[in-house]
Amino acid sequence: MTEPAFDSARFRQVLGHFPTGVSVVAGYDADGAPVGLAIGSFFSISLDPPLVGFCAGKQSSTWPKLREAGRFCVNVLGEDQEAVSRVFASKDPDKFASVPWDRSPLGQPRIAGALAWIDCTLDVVHPAGDHDIAVAAVHELAVTAEHGPLVFFRGGYANLS
Numbered sequence: 001m002t003e004p005a006f007d008s009a010r011f012r013q014v015l016g017h018f019p020t021g022v023s024v025v026a027g028y029d030a031d032g033a034p035v036g037l038a039i040g041s042f043f044s045i046s047l048d049p050p051l052v053g054f055c056a057g058k059q060s061s062t063w064p065k066l067r068e069a070g071r072f073c074v075n076v077l078g079e080d081q082e083a084v085s086r087v088f089a090s091k092d093p094d095k096f097a098s099v100p101w102d103r104s105p106l107g108q109p110r111i112a113g114a115l116a117w118i119d120c121t122l123d124v125v126h127p128a129g130d131h132d133i134a135v136a137a138v139h140e141l142a143v144t145a146e147h148g149p150l151v152f153f154r155g156g157y158a159n160l161s
């Protein structure tokens with residue numbers, strides 16, 4: 001591939017003008033401890049069959065654990081959950097210590113106060129540069145709160161109101 005005519009700062013700056021929601025993708029490691037990471041790249045893919053996806057960085061320490069487990073719950077964060085996003089974007093070894101949660105029908109970590117949860121099993125992983133594109137089958141899902149979403153835009157948190 002030819003060298004791009006821009007640097008990584010320009011790439012981040014321009015792509016940061018595309019607003020995203022924020023979710024926490026959460027599952028268990030091989031020892032049964034809950035693990036998760038903040039994800040802005042979550043997307044809906046297919047209705048029949050129901051598929052969703054997200055892009056996971058190859059530098060993430062959590063993604064290989066979720067990949068091995070093969071199942072996880074996507075928690076869509078609400079506008080009052082910036083602190084939750086900060087925890088799950090960190091390298092804290094016990095991100096669940098400060099966040100109330102229970103188990104989804106698939107048995108995966110479900111974060112209290114999230115707008116919605118989506119129980120998934122991993123279907124296929126496509127390598128894509130320094131990320132992997134994870135495609136997952138949806139098993140069950142529900143809306144649990146009706147207020148606004150947490151939004152990430154131009155490198156900072158925002159909401160729709």
Ligand SMILES: Cc1cc2nc3c(=O)[nH]c(=O)nc-3n(C[C@H](O)[C@H](O)[C@H](O)COP(=O)(O)O)c2cc1C
Nearest residue numbers: 037038039040041055056057060061062088089152
């Ligand atoms: C708003 C926001 C969105 C993020 N979106 C992604 C994403 O889509 N994919 C990803 O791999 N990391 C994303 N991150 C970064 C990860 O949350 C972070 O690198 C990761 O949790 C580091 O911890 P880990 O080593 O436990 O995975 C995002 C961070 C923030 C704050």
